[in-house]
Amino acid sequence: MLFDTILRNARIAGREHELVDIGVRDGRIAVVSPPSDQATQDAARDITLDGRLVIPGxxxxxxxxxxxxxxxxxxxxxxxxxxxxxxxxxxxxxxxxxxxxxxxxxxxxxxxxxxxxxxxxxxxxxxxxxxxxxxxxxxxxxxxxxxxxxxxxxxxxxxxxxxxxxxxxxxxxxxxxxxxxxxxxxxxxxxxxxxxxxxxxxxxxxxxxxxxxxxxxxxxxxxxxxxxxxxxxxxxxxxxxxxxxxxxxxxxxxxxxxxxxxxxxxxxxxxxxxxxxxxxxxxxxxxxxxxxxxxxxxxxxxxxxxxxxxxxxxxxxxxxxxxxxxxxxxxxxxxxxxxxxxxxxxxxxxxxxxxxxxMNLGDYGIAVGNPADIVVLDCVDPISAVSELAQPLLAMKRGRISFSRPAAAINWPVATPSSVKDDVRVSSFAGEKPLARPLRRPL
The missing domain is CATH 3.20.20.140 (Metal-dependent hydrolases)
Known part of the structure; x- marks a missing residue:
């Protein structure tokens, strides 16, 4: 099944203890499934969220x-x-x-x-x-x-x-x-x-x-x-x-x-x-x-x-x-x-x-059939979103990306011990800009 966009390894508010892939097609959420499920294999745009929280905005x-x-x-x-x-x-x-x-x-x-x-x-x-x-x-x-x-x-x-x-x-x-x-x-x-x-x-x-x-x-x-x-x-x-x-x-x-x-x-x-x-x-x-x-x-x-x-x-x-x-x-x-x-x-x-x-919004929520209104926050759960003022990194409105920004990067000195930097890597975000760090804190 071909999607316009797949958001991989996301956490949905209310279900943040599990990772899911979200498939978007024709401006709507078409699939919410476990990662690597056959239902979300192909997409024009593939975005890996590294366990970040998604909300409907x-x-x-x-x-x-x-x-x-x-x-x-x-x-x-x-x-x-x-x-x-x-x-x-x-x-x-x-x-x-x-x-x-x-x-x-x-x-x-x-x-x-x-x-x-x-x-x-x-x-x-x-x-x-x-x-x-x-x-x-x-x-x-x-x-x-x-x-x-x-x-x-x-x-x-x-x-x-x-x-x-x-x-x-x-x-x-x-x-x-x-x-x-x-x-x-x-x-x-x-x-x-x-x-x-x-x-x-x-x-x-x-x-x-x-x-x-x-x-x-x-x-x-x-x-x-x-x-x-x-x-x-x-x-x-x-x-x-x-x-x-x-x-x-x-x-x-x-x-x-x-x-x-x-x-x-x-x-x-x-x-x-x-x-x-x-x-x-x-x-x-x-x-x-x-x-x-x-x-x-x-x-x-x-x-x-x-x-x-x-x-x-x-x-x-x-x-x-x-x-x-x-x-x-x-x-x-x-x-x-x-x-x-x-x-x-x-x-x-x-x-x-x-x-x-x-506001009586009957189509609000990350659910199959709803408009693909999705915001990615730089955190793993709603509690840390509020307590740490998590940065919004990307938003989609009816399946179209309305804004995106890279996560903040720590620029390590060359002499930094490798033990400190072992879990720091670069991954893709929004299909184009580098995401400086994955979230490390497990739930």
């Missing part, structure tokens, strides 16, 4: 491509959420469609080389920016479909019911093919009214919903309850997500458990944005500064679908970032003080399989 559920890379246009002094909203709102007045496309492209390419193969991008729609961002992201979605699948989520950042003309623009964007709709109730004069209107539009267009929600540290009141109520009313369980919800970081474990049960029963998923939430929350504290990052690993125990995501990159909301979801998982593990194997596995799941579930 990282899944980004919450990123703002439209307002990334604008630090040079903003002057911030307090680092608060309100300042970020106001500063970006002012900068947004100068945005053009081409400007948004160019900055979005820069950020998107960062995500691609970090191994992201699926993405939900949130884009602002209001009377000041109009549909410039939506049009730019729609172009990026089309132009980069060879490397990443993008869902475009339109939402009103600066209010809806208190912003005349915004509703009409959201409707126009939905008519124009927006994949889903979001909201930002905490900036509206009538938060519950905005939530109700977003659910109305979600029903009209039969699209999923994703809110920015409860973004402060006062747990005495929440809009989360109204979102759960509306989710049940409209029968949207499994199709609604909420992002940030930093209020939950201020709850004790018993109260958080009750919220988790409510979210799980309603079918509302939760996305935490570790970098942004950590950067913006607790600005008023002079000591014992709260982290402001909701411990979503605890919500997993109640059956809530949870993800970790990037949110903003190089702007006043988050003046840092390289679009690495693996780095986000590692950051969350540090913040939440997670270190056991099962905890680190959960962190990996929250940037892969769980966000795929949140």
């Amino acid at each position: 990282f899944v980004e559920t919450h990123i703002h491509l439209d307002k990334s890379c604008i630090l040079d246009r903003c002057t911030c002094h307090t680092g608060t959420l309100q300042e970020a909203i106001e500063t970006v709102a002012a900068a947004k007045l100068t945005f053009t469609e081409e400007d948004i496309y160019a900055r979005g492209r820069r950020t998107l390419e960062k995500a691609i080389v970090q191994g992201t193969t699926r993405m939900r991008a949130h884009v602002e729609v209001d009377p000041r920016i109009g549909l410039k961002g939506f049009r730019a992201l729609s172009r990026l979605k089309r132009d980069y479909a060879w490397a990443v699948d993008i869902q475009v989520c339109v939402f009103p950042q600066e209010g809806l019911l208190n912003d005349p003309g915004c509703d009409e623009l959201l409707v126009e964007a939905c008519d124009g093919g927006a994949d889903l709709i979001g909201g930002c109730p905490y900036t509206d004069s009538d938060p519950c009214g905005q939530i109700a209107r977003i659910f109305d539009l979600g029903k009209r267009y039969d699209i999923d919903i994703d809110f920015h929600l409860d973004f402060d540290l006062d747990p005495s009141w929440m809009h989360l309850d109204e979102v759960c109520r509306q989710t049940a009313k409209f029968g949207k369980g499994g199709r609604v997500a909420i992002g940030h919800v930093t209020k939950l970081s201020a709850l004790d474990h018993a109260a958080l458990e009750l919220i988790g049960i409510k979210l799980a029963n309603a079918g509302v998923a939760v996305t935490v944005l570790p970098a942004t939430d950590l950067f913006l929350m607790g600005r008023g504290a002079e000591h014992s500064v709260p982290r402001g990052v909701t411990p979503v690993h605890r919500l997993l125990r109640q059956g809530v679908t949870c993800s970790l995501a990037t949110n903003n990159v190089l702007n006043p909301f988050t003046p840092l970032g390289d679009c690495s979801l693996l780095r986000m998982a590692n950051l969350y593990a540090n913040i939440a003080q997670l270190g056991r194997p099962d905890e680190l596995q959960a962190c990996m799941d929250m940037v892969t399989f769980l966000p795929a579930k949140l």
